[in-house]
């Protein structure tokens with residue numbers, strides 16, 4: 001498990017809800033094309049988790065399913081969510097428990113503006129050198145832990161709390177991973193994003209940890225930005241970013257801005273990664289289940305296909321990963337304004353992967 | 355106190371640090387021009403709070419100063435902060451205590467792209483109808499309360515927590531204010547921004563409060579967006595926003611993006627407002643003390659001047675307020691690429707106010 005050989009890889013697939021199923025099909029198509037007849041044999045097992053199951057059975061993530069998932073090399077997730085399910089049920093019942101239980105402490109989200117893709121920014125002016133950075137979002141703690149509660153609900157005296165829990169253990173491991181990624185990139189630059197002037201307890205822990213772990217990476221230059229200032233730079237000077245490390249909630253926010261400036265969440269891939277490989281990592285598009293366009297075969301599968309590229313890379317299949325990314329880049333460069341169906345996009349990219 | 359007549363207004367001025375003093379001088383220049391010989395008599399009292407005082411005396415906001423501030427009709431703040439002061443000391447010692455003690459529960463931040471101002475967005479494509487919305491940021495609670503702490507500091511077992519405290523009382527008053535503002539605008543549209551699918555306790559309280567208070571404002575249409583999605587729309591479709599209401603931390607982040615897309619924090623004004631007028635409200639530019647350019651007379655005072663306009667409006671001097679905003683708009687329309695000194699900008703706007 002998660003020590004895949006180059007001969008066989010065994011993927012758990014969670015298609016999920018809405019467009020999840022449609023985009024996952026294209027992701028698997030490209031996975032097949034990238035591994036081909038000469039690469040590892042790919043086997044997949046589907047797991048039905050999501051709104052449909054919850055609506056039918058009230059189940060979110062049964063323990064037995066979680067145990068089965070642990071047995072695979074990696075997980076490919078489409079999208080989970082449906083307006084018929086109350087807010088928080090699937091997030092706190094499936095998505096976050098998966099990240100937490102499987103120790104996905106590196107939530108990796110690349111932001112790259114590919115040639116041919118239109119950004120909402122005036123790119124020629126604010127990003128003449130292009131956009132190409134990666135956010136390492138902490139995935140297992142911070143404000144996402146679900147600690148908190150409410151008192152006197154429904155009365156004028158109601159109080160609700162949310163507790164952000166931040167540990168040296170949890171921060172150190174993600175910061176070390178982010179430094180290693182920065183070290184491996186040409187610019188070797190790491191920006192910590194937090195709000196340590198207001199959230200002083202958590203902020204100082206993050207800052208000290210970056211300083212101390214940084215001593216192990218003398219080649220990496222570091223910078224710090226408050227989250228509010230970081231969002232300004234994301235729209236006025238995104239070229240300044242190389243690797244960004246940040247907490248779970250700030251990471252949620254800035255990766256959506258990052259996706260927006262790099263052409264939209266239709267293209268934004270992510271990996272929920274346990275770099276220690278003691279559990280399977282999970283790859284998913286940043287977008288949601290988009291019920292408004294589900295079932296019409298028009299969802300853009302590109303984010304899922306790029307997530308498949310990240311999955312291959314994580315499993316050590318670097319050559320296949322590179323071919324997937326190159327095929328996507330080539331397809332994007334030629335796209336123009338053409339409107340193609342979900343499967344046409346998948347076919348076109350799969351054809352280029354070979 | 356804070357029941358000013360039209361005959362005299364009494365302003366407490368906190369110039370602060372860095373460019374704070376420079377921009378406040380221009381703000382007062384325009385305040386003088388806007389009130390002129392026929393308007394109310396303006397008196398000002400300076401208070402030295404900020405890095406300089408802390409570095410010299412260790413004092414942040416002495417109780418006696420806070421009591422004196424309570425006696426004025428309004429407060430004009432330049433900017434507070436200096437790299438020589440450890441992170442958090444002035445924020446948690448001056449800025450936030452002022453907002454909290456004076457019940458500035460409405461942190462009002464307009465975002466308007468004036469003609470002549472350049473946005474980092476490709477405006478013709480993503481905001482053809484312009485950008486003109488206002489964020490009502492809660493100012494007295496949420497993750498900003500300073501609750502939390504750290505255990506086993508400096509050890510591998512360190513844990514740091516931050517507690518977000520959200521009350522029905524605190525949320526209801528700011529939500530009601532936001533609805534009233536939406537009601538008074540042509541579009542009558544209010545968007546709640548939160549993350550209720552993850553921060554379920556606080557999120558559900560916000561959501562229920564908006565639903566319930568909304569019943570008092572049947573003309574106002576409401577929408578909800580998760581904070582991450584809201585940041586996407588801020589860069590891909592900012593024209594959809596009219597009034598936004600959100601918590602203290604989300605408001606900090608989205609108002610910086612709002613400032614960026616509307617031409618930068620050099621133009622972003624804010625009011626820390628107690629709508630009940632039992633304490634003086636405080637007006638300040640969104641930008642900081644900018645030590646890198648301090649003392650050179652090149653800081654843009656426009657954000658402070660627009661904040662003075664908000665101050666006048668809050669004090670019931672609507673005509674003077676409108677003249678300040680119109681003078682700024684006219685100046686911006688003519689600015690082109692000219693680089694003028696801080697006082698030249700102040701002079702030009704003051705001359706147009708009359």
Ligand SMILES: CC(C)[C@H](C(=O)O)[C@@H](O)C(=O)O
Pocket residue numbers: 091095096252286551552582
């Ligand atoms: C669906 C939600 C729980 C999730 C998050 O907040 O992490 C999503 O926004 C994301 O970014 O993957």
Ligand SMILES: CC(C)[C@H](C(=O)O)[C@@H](O)C(=O)O
Pocket residue numbers: 197198228445449450606640
């Ligand atoms: C300086 C800091 C405490 C402040 C905040 O976080 O509110 C600033 O960023 C702002 O937006 O006014």
